[in-house]
Amino acid sequence: MILDSKIPEGPLAEKWDKHKFNVKLVNPANKRKYDVIIVGTGLAGASAAASLAELGYNVKAFTYHDSPRRAHSIAAQGGINAAKNYQNDGDSVYRLFYDTIKGGDYRAREANVYRLAQVSVNIIDQCVAQGVPFAREYGGLLANRSFGGAQVSRTFYARGQTGQQLLLGAYSALSRQVAYGKVKLYTRSEMLDLVVVDGQARGIITRNLITGEIEQHAAHAVVLATGGYGNVFYLSTNAKYCNATAAWRAHKKGAFFANPCFTQIHPTCIPVSGDYQSKLTLMSESLRNDGRVWVPASKETAERLRKGEIRVSDIKEEDRDYFLERKYPAFGNLVPRDVASRNAKQMCDEGRGVGGSGLAVFLDFADVIKRNGAEWVSQKYGNLFDMYAKITGENPYEQPMRIYPAVHYTMGGLWVDYNLQTTIPGLYATGECNFSDHGANRLGASALMQGLADGYFVIPYTIGDYLAQTAPKPVTTEHPAFKEAEAEVHARVQKLMSINGTRTPADFHKALGHIMWEYCGMARNAEGLQHAKAEIQKLRREFWSDLKLTGTDQEMNQMLESAGRVADFLELGELMIDDAYNRNESCGGHFREEYQTPEGEALRDDENFTYVAAWQFNGENQPEILNKEELRFENVKLTQRSYK
Template sequence: MLLDSKIPEGPLAEKWDKHKFNVKLVNPANKRKYDVIVVGTGLAGSSAAASLAELGYNVKAFTYHDSPRRAHSIAAQGGINAAKNYQNDGDSVFRLFYDTIKGGDYRAREANVYRLAQVSVNIIDQCVAQGVPFAREYGGLLANRSFGGAQVSRTFYARGQTGQQLLLGAYSALSRQVAYGKVKLYTRSEMLDLVMVDGVARGIVTRNVLTGEIENHAAHAVVLATGGYGNVFYLSTNAKLCNVTAAWRAHKKGAYFANPCFTQIHPTCIPVSGDYQSKLTLMSESLRNDGRVWVPKTVEMAQRLRKGEIRVQDIQEDDRDYFLERKYPAFGNLVPRDVASRNAKMMCDEGRGVGSTGLAVYLDFAEIIQRTGAEAVSQKYGNLFAMYEKITGEDPYKLPMRIYPAVHYTMGGLWVDYNLQTTIPGLYATGECNFSDHGANRLGASALMQGLADGYFVIPYTIGDYLAQTAPKPVDTQHPAFAEAKAGVQARTEQLLAIKGTRTPDQFHKALGHIMWEYCGMARNAEGLRHAKTEIQRLRKEFWSDVRVVGTGEELNQTLEKAGRVADFLELGELMVDDALARNESCGGHFREEYQTPEGEALRDDENFAYVAAWEYQGDNQPEKLNKEELTFENVKLTQRSYK
């Protein structure tokens, strides 16, 4: 299939307005004749479901949580970007567009990113009207703060809980439509397959996780807002239940998967403390403004530290290596996320890591505490210091924090065109679930912006264009395709229960995570990736003969749910490796060791790799087919990043 991104003609700044005029409309009286399924109730899903219901469509919203408000958008800390220029510091739609394209290392689509910057301003207005309690100045106006990758203050925030407040805003809008009867809410329902009728998306198959009942649901269009796939690494900052299943099933039904190897590793997370570790917690990027990153100068000293023979206080100033300040004198501790993460890994690989596992570096606040006092530091970072102490039992006012990079966000996802439609007609993907706006690296405070842009201001227009060309006839689940999909889900459930092997889903998941992290994590090379591919294939085979699930499919069975998700991660993992292997360049979060500058920085190859890699499923255990969408840059000049 030829990939048509459907980017409208005309100058960049006029594309979206022209497109909104050109799309077909569904007349108000006809809207109630269309049913739309929205899967996922995070920022992208709740905002889409509420907005579509307000327009008059009949919406069915699905979440595997007990409430829409539990979706992982709730955990986003820092803020949301918008080109409001309230600070009079030179921000504009074009500047936000430019920063996002550059931050993404020139691997995102210009037209999508420009539209994102345009609607960013509407998002703030919408959230304020919903009662989102953003931070304000004494005069009563909205406050802003700075974030990485930008030279202006354009980040709106609600203390360290911006994601929570934005999600509760979208959840309130969704709840209102549930009360009006325009949204039918299905909680504790997990999507396990997509149903296609005559080549278009016509519904989904879900499993009620409380009763185990497998259900069919039909609609004229389906929107997937099911988040990212960072949990393929087992350990990540994602919530425990985050998974790729909905997107992966859609992929196997024909939706292309774009840039799967583009994952973001966040440098400042609380490190792993043992094999039992279940997830990793992010500490806000803002800490690097004042914290100094270091490790002991010698391996020998690091070893003694790890064994508890010496304490961190025993290491003299001369024996400390402030490696970021040493290697990047211009940016110091404030280098971008990918650079900071890679360097921390290098130190640990050399054997100079700290903590009993040796997989951590110090983030030290001693100097700023000495210079400004503990009180001033507490004003700035009090809540983060408290959270750190709760988790580690250590007081960061007295001892340096231990941090290590962790998987945080996935820029890749289902391929979508300008309308956010996947390669399956009638199937849309929004938020982190799609690949659209962040290229090879996402800037801070841009994930919330994209999720809400897609849900509030893009999908309500673009889905209408599709529905207007679909007959307003009632749809139901009578078509044999529904029975077939349901039987497939049923069979798979029974298969998982029938294996009765010796290893638990978590054991397989951890093994997969280990392979992904070692060979497809912060640094990759062809040899390691080829090894990973074989390892994943072996592990997948073992999974299907040795996984252990007890209980039945007709009850709340959390092991069964896990097993299904791990099975899909075991397939996705291989595709990520294929994608990383095919992209013979380094860009953003994708660092191929073979492609670096003499100074060890990422070396892009714009001539050969300025494209979106869109993978097409070819059947079980068949190599996927690579389709390329060439990226053209007419409004920005491609340059090499430097932070020396």
């Protein structure tokens, strides 16, 4: 199948404006005749739901949480990028575009990324008008800070909880539309399948998580804003409920899945402390503005430290290796995430890691505390320091933090065209759920930007183009496709309930996570990937013959919810491995050990892999079909990324 990305013609800077003029409009009086389903109420979902309802569409918004405000966007810490150039430091729309394309290691679409940079400035205006309390300078104007992969200060923030404040802004706009009756909110409802009628997305099947009831919902279009799939790895910085089920069900109904192997391993997380560990906690990238990353210069010193024979404070300045500052003098501690993570792993592989397990490096604030005082540091990062102290029992004002990389974000996702429409007409994907803007590596403070760009400023235009070409007559659940999809969901739930084996959902999930982290994590190679593929297939067979659940499906049953999600992860994990195996190059977060420069940096193969790998479902237990969307770079020159 030929993938049409529908990128508008014309110069880069004019594409979006021209496109907005060319898309069809729905007459204001007709908008109320269209229903739109939005699944997920994080930044991408809540902003889309509010904006579409404001335009006059009837929106049905679904979340598996008890409230839209609990979506995992809330946990984003550091900030949101925007090309405002308030700092007069040389920023521009083009520079944000360029940094994002380069940061993504030249595996994202130019047109999408340029649009993202363009609307970034509107997002900040929108959020401030909503009452989002961003950090400000004494003169009353907005403050900025720096993030990795950029040499300008363009990140807007609200202490260490920017995601919370942005989500509460979008939630407030959504709540207003709920009050007006333009959004009908379905909480504790999980989407378990997509309904496709005559090739078009026309509804979803959900399970009410309190009563267990399976329900049918119809609409003229469906938007998936269901986040990423980092929890394939079991341990990640994602919230416990984050899952791929909605996107995976849509994939199996015909939506292509793009670049599934592009996962982001975030360099600054609190290290694993034991087998009981249920999730990993991120320490915001913003800490790398002032914290210095180091390990002992020698293996011997590191070993003595791990054994408790010496203390951190015993290690003299000359015996410390500030490896990011040493290797990348231009960007120092603010290199992009993939580079920082790989270097931390390398230090630990060399035996210079710290902490009991040796799987950690230091993030040290001693210098900045000496320079500006503990009070200044607390003002800037107080909640992060508190969180670290609570989790580890250590005081980061007195000793350096121990950090290690952890799975954080997935750049891959449902394939979408320039309109954010998937390969199923009428089905859209926004935010982390789609693959569109971050290439092979996302820059810090760009996830919030993309989620809100998609929801506030892109989908309101592009979905209108589709709806304008759809008859404004009511849609119902009468079509047999609804009954069929419901029966499938019901059968699947029954199957999970009736296996009656011995192992818990978490047991399988941990086993899957172990395989993925070991063979498809920070470093991958062909042999390991082949091994992992066989392991996952075996694990999947065991899952469907040895899963244990109790209780019934006609009530709140959290283990059943979890089992359904693990079942889908067990399929998606294999596709990630296929994709990683297919991509015989290293780029961004995808590091194939066979393809690296003499200095150990990612070595791209632009001749053969400047494409989006869009996978097409081809039947249960059948190999998926690879479709390629060639990426064309007309404005930036592909170069070896250098942050030295």
